[in-house]
Amino acid sequence: MRHQRWFTPWVLVIPALTWLLVFNLWPSINTVILSFTNAKPLGGGTFVGLKNFETLLHDEQLRWALLNSVIYMVVCLPFLTVLPLLLAVLVEKKLPGITFFRTAFYTPVVASAVVVALIWQWILDDRGLVNGLAEKLGVISGPLPFLSDQWLLLLSAISLTIWKGLGYYMIIYLAALGNVGRELHQAAAVDGAGPLRRFVHVTIPGVRGTMILISILISVSALRVFSELFILSGGKGGPGGRDNSVVMLIQQYSQGFEGNLGYASALSIVLFFVTVVPMLILARLNRRGAEA
Amino acid sequence: MRRRRPAVVAMLAAAALTLAGCGLGSEDSGGSGGAKPTVDANAQVTGEVSFQTWALKPKFTSYVEGVIKAFEAKYPGTKVTWLDQPGDGYDKKVLSQASAGQLPDVTNLPPDFALSLAKQNMLLDVAAADPKIKDEYVEGGVQAYQYQGMDGTFGYPWYLNTDIDYWNATKFAAAGLDVKNPPKTFDELLAAAKVMHDKTGGKEYLMSRLPGIGDFTNAGVKILSDDGKKFVFNTPEAAALLDKYRDAYKAGYMPRDILTNEYLGNSKLFTQSKVAWTTGGGNAIQDFVKDNPSLKGKVVPSPALDTPPLYVQGLSVSAKTKNQAAAIALARFVTNAENQAAFAKIVNIFPSTKASASDPYFSKSDGTPESDAKVLAFESLAKAKVLQPPVISGATNDFIGQQISLAIAGKISSQAALDAAVAKANQLLTQ
Numbered sequence: 001m002r003h004q005r006w007f008t009p010w011v012l013v014i015p016a017l018t019w020l021l022v023f024n025l026w027p028s029i030n031t032v033i034l035s036f037t038n039a040k041p042l043g044g045g046t047f048v049g050l051k052n053f054e055t056l057l058h059d060e061q062l063r064w065a066l067l068n069s070v071i072y073m074v075v076c077l078p079f080l081t082v083l084p085l086l087l088a089v090l091v092e093k094k095l096p097g098i099t100f101f102r103t104a105f106y107t108p109v110v111a112s113a114v115v116v117a118l119i120w121q122w123i124l125d126d127r128g129l130v131n132g133l134a135e136k137l138g139v140i141s142g143p144l145p146f147l148s149d150q151w152l153l154l155l156s157a158i159s160l161t162i163w164k165g166l167g168y169y170m171i172i173y174l175a176a177l178g179n180v181g182r183e184l185h186q187a188a189a190v191d192g193a194g195p196l197r198r199f200v201h202v203t204i205p206g207v208r209g210t211m212i213l214i215s216i217l218i219s220v221s222a223l224r225v226f227s228e229l230f231i232l233s234g235g236k237g238g239p240g241g242r243d244n245s246v247v248m249l250i251q252q253y254s255q256g257f258e259g260n261l262g263y264a265s266a267l268s269i270v271l272f273f274v275t276v277v278p279m280l281i282l283a284r285l286n287r288r289g290a291e292a
Numbered sequence: 293m294r295r296r297r298p299a300v301v302a303m304l305a306a307a308a309l310t311l312a313g314c315g316l317g318s319e320d321s322g323g324s325g326g327a328k329p330t331v332d333a334n335a336q337v338t339g340e341v342s343f344q345t346w347a348l349k350p351k352f353t354s355y356v357e358g359v360i361k362a363f364e365a366k367y368p369g370t371k372v373t374w375l376d377q378p379g380d381g382y383d384k385k386v387l388s389q390a391s392a393g394q395l396p397d398v399t400n401l402p403p404d405f406a407l408s409l410a411k412q413n414m415l416l417d418v419a420a421a422d423p424k425i426k427d428e429y430v431e432g433g434v435q436a437y438q439y440q441g442m443d444g445t446f447g448y449p450w451y452l453n454t455d456i457d458y459w460n461a462t463k464f465a466a467a468g469l470d471v472k473n474p475p476k477t478f479d480e481l482l483a484a485a486k487v488m489h490d491k492t493g494g495k496e497y498l499m500s501r502l503p504g505i506g507d508f509t510n511a512g513v514k515i516l517s518d519d520g521k522k523f524v525f526n527t528p529e530a531a532a533l534l535d536k537y538r539d540a541y542k543a544g545y546m547p548r549d550i551l552t553n554e555y556l557g558n559s560k561l562f563t564q565s566k567v568a569w570t571t572g573g574g575n576a577i578q579d580f581v582k583d584n585p586s587l588k589g590k591v592v593p594s595p596a597l598d599t600p601p602l603y604v605q606g607l608s609v610s611a612k613t614k615n616q617a618a619a620i621a622l623a624r625f626v627t628n629a630e631n632q633a634a635f636a637k638i639v640n641i642f643p644s645t646k647a648s649a650s651d652p653y654f655s656k657s658d659g660t661p662e663s664d665a666k667v668l669a670f671e672s673l674a675k676a677k678v679l680q681p682p683v684i685s686g687a688t689n690d691f692i693g694q695q696i697s698l699a700i701a702g703k704i705s706s707q708a709a710l711d712a713a714v715a716k717a718n719q720l721l722t723q
Binding site for chain 2: 038040041042043055061125126127143145147148153232233234235236237238239240241242252253255256257258259260262263
């Protein structure tokens with residue numbers, strides 16, 4: 001036992017390494033290879049050089065999709081970073097019946113994205129709950145086009161994402177709040193700090209790392225949004241496809257027997273770089289904050 | 293700095309892992325004539341053969357098993373292995389089977405699926421082995437498996453369907469329209485939509501769908517060039533049709549949500565009693581009433597506007613089958629007049645054999661709206677046509693739909709929408 005051979009650890013690692021290479025790394029490399037071809041699901045296709053990337057430079061649909069993805073991220077990021085923290089602070093308190101509120105806030109998280117989006121579709125359509133109520137109350141004279149106007153549809157999808165994400169990030173914050181020392185709060189209180197000052201000077205610094213992590217998660221999710229926009233737009237990406245996200249475009253191009261895997265792969269590469277940028281920015285912010 | 297590089301590489305690799313991975317398929321064979329069989333229809337039939345259907349279990353298990361038993365009894369020494377795939381994701385299942393070279397010997401493929409496989413020489417030209425196919429099956433069914441620019445017939449037509457029109461009699465009466473004399477053309481439909489809108493103060497809708505390629509075909513617009521290599525539907529006639537829809541939309545004759553409605557949106561709205569017209573197969577009344585019992589007795593069928601669409605399902609034979617004789621014999625047996633008629637009577641679809649045309653089950657109504665609908669649909673098959681060419685891929689269809697919705701919403705002109713749709717469709721066709 002003491003004279004362990006040099007290759008023993010490698011033998012033990014081989015199954016995991018094989019899994020990693022075959023099912024994780026190879027598909028990613030394959031995506032890069034495919035992006036330089038005109039491959040279809042039933043044919044490897046031929047090498048077309050940078051043609052797919054040239055095409056996407058002039059692709060108006062991609063421009064709209066990128067714009068939508070960026071808007072999605074910019075709007076979702078502050079709401080989903082701050083609101084769940086406030087919720088977590090509220091439900092952290094040990095009060096009678098607080099479990100009900102914790103459960104209520106978390107319920108949208110466990111509901112299927114498709115079911116949730118369908119329910120919102122019924123709520124928001126021209127004869128749906130919101131328009132019906134608003135018309136009965138006399139707030140509006142005609143229904144608001146939540147699902148047929150380019151910007152209102154995007155806003156509706158963003159609202160849905162925020163509503164569904166609140167509980168999820170609240171749970172992460174709850175875990176982080178448990179690690180913020182109670183003695184810090186007590187010391188601040190002794191020094192005369194009120195609840196707001198304790199929140200700003202004790203709670204927020206205490207969960208700063210979690211906030212950065214959540215910001216990264218939100219950014220990546222927002223840039224890769226699919227279900228909400230897909231369902232609310234009836235799978236069509238809204239009028240003129242102007243509510244598409246990049247993932248929806250990838251899905252549209254890769255679907256079916258005649259799917260254009262080459263172009264869809266090129267779009268995947270674009271999405272990869274678009275996703276990495278905010279991750280790097282937030283990671284750098286985190287490092288700077290930690291060094292300060 | 294030295295330690296940073298591996299970290300960056302590792303991070304990039306980890307992030308790349310989240311990207312979708314896609315398998316490289318086989319090299320494009322570039323064939324245009326399809327695979328020719330090496331046996332004829334009279335070759336000895338024996339041995340094992342696999343047969344794949346699309347969502348027939350468990351509802352039609354006994355029927356399929358009965359047909360298989362009859363086949364095995366007719367051809368002693370044969371054994372059929374039946375595979376039934378679920379309804380959702382069937383295209384993906386067939387794709388993975390084809391990519392892995394494991395397509396079953398006989399597979400249920402609609403014409404657009406079969407086209408892609410035929411282009412890769414994965415299907416047999418069944419008419420080459422069985423020239424009688426053209427005599428025994430209806431013309432539209434056979435033609436659905438013949439493609440522009442390719443020689444051959446790549447499937448036995450199995451069963452057919454078409455759409456007819458359905459009207460909500462209560463809504464017609466409320467608008468002062470005569471449900472016994474419903475619109476017969478698109479222009480009459482527009483006129484009736486105006487009446488319904490005006491008489492109900494804009495509260496009721498008749499129309500509830502955007503036009504598609506099938507509507508252009510119906511309006512006499514040529515979709516593809518003669519050699520099948522270019523889309524050409526950006527004509528003034530197509531633009532005029534879009535203009536009519538745009539004007540109707542602007543006037544409020546259609547719900548605004550149709551811009552983002554799914555394919556079956558109009559039938560959903562009809563079932564919810566939100567609109568007074570939809571299209572559907574010959575058995576659609578049962579579905580409407582099942583989903584909304586208050587529609588019972590209110591739904592009146594009539595023939596489709598202009599040219600009815602033809603929907604075809606068929607059985608194709610894999611080019612890689614090791615038992616061509618048995619595979620061809622099985623596809624022919626399952627689709628013969630007797631078996632198709634029996635199947636059509638339990639599924640409410642229509643047989644594709646010429647011999648079934650005189651079957652009174654399909655051609656005589658018992659006077660109920662359900663039975664009327666079935667007979668209307670059956671009679672419509674005689675002039676039904678495949679309105680959308682199978683070369684239109686999912687991405688092409690999506691893009692065309694998006695441009696149409698832009699035009700209907702009045703964001704761009706109809707001609708500009710069609711020009712953009714044709715340019716993109718041609719780009720996707722040649723890629």
